[in-house]
């Protein structure tokens with residue numbers, strides 16, 4: 001889409017770049033004790049799934065933002081928005097003196113433990129890197145991403161990866177095949193810091209493992225959904241269930257409908273149910289809605305690639 005706008009007497013050719021970035025589910029999430037900086041060390045296995053955010057960046061003198069799609073009304077439009085923070089971080093890092101109009105179309109549940117805001121930041125970084133022609137290296141982009149939030153590097157990278165540190169130090173994981181998921185979405189989100197606080201209140205001091213679970217990694221390598229289902233785990237799940245006790249019933253619905261594994265996604269409250277096939281994922285999604293335990297449900301598959309440009313209209 002190329003539009004020409006008249007600004008005073010100067011004709012300015014608008015150029016746009018659209019990028020997409022995926023949401024994630026944590027296949028396993030081990031959380032260590034809170035550190036002095038307030039963060040918790042993690043050993044997690046991320047899988048990127050086919051629920052995506054789309055960000056279109058258009059040339060402009062200043063920064064502005066619009067958001068559409070499900071849950072858009074819950075997304076802040078001020079400087080705290082992760083897409084705007086990403087844009088400003090890239091401008092500062094590169095010395096670019098340009099702005100951009102950002103339009104986000106949400107496809108990932110807001111405050112759902114699936115990294116929707118982080119995907120917006122990742123998509124914004126790659127869209128503006130292309131629009132402004134700054135051509136950052138992958139390590140530079142990953143380092144900027146890590147400064148924006150723990151989940152942002154994974155949304156850039158996609159596929160399946162082990163995350164350590166704050167979850168921002170990534171090692172690609174070998175995985176075969178396609179996994180099918182049904183997600184139960186809750187009307188009200190959960191705050192990630194609040195879930196970590198509840199985890200602290202309740203934490204039994206188990207040591208953080210050095211590596212990701214052997215059984216889970218073997219299931220991924222084999223493309224074995226049944227074994228993967230049995231290996232799903234999340235240390236934040238008890239805290240999320242304390243803050244949102246209705247989630248226990250949602251998880252029971254998925255188990256009764258034959259899910260291979262059921263887990264709270266990240267800090268919740270989205271419930272991720274692993275299915276045997278895409279048709280089974282549809283029937284799990286139907287079971288969630290029919291039982292009335294959640295606001296809505298959606299199916300997705302993974303792994304999928306990380307943030308990438310999908311359309312360029314360079315006037």
Ligand SMILES: C[C@@](CO)(OP(=O)(O)O)[C@H](O)COP(=O)(O)OP(=O)(O)OC[C@H]1O[C@@H](n2ccc(N)nc2=O)[C@H](O)[C@@H]1O
Nearest residue numbers: 038039040113114115149150151166192193196266267268
């Ligand atoms: C829990 C996880 C699991 O992947 O995902 P979500 O459920 O949010 O999607 C992540 O660790 C969330 O990542 P993200 O949401 O990017 O976190 P940030 O913006 O960096 O931090 C938000 C807050 O979460 C807590 N936090 C986050 C990461 C971490 N390793 N330890 C923490 O204690 C801190 O209280 C921090 O202030």
Ligand SMILES: Nc1ncnc2c1ncn2[C@@H]1O[C@H](COP(=O)(O)OP(=O)(O)O)[C@@H](O)[C@H]1O
Nearest residue numbers: 081082083110111112113114115116117118120
């Ligand atoms: N672009 C964005 N999209 C969604 N939420 C955002 C965005 N920027 C900042 N936020 C804030 O981040 C919080 C967490 O949102 P989100 O990233 O969707 O969920 P989660 O951290 O649970 O994966 C939201 O409640 C909102 O206040």
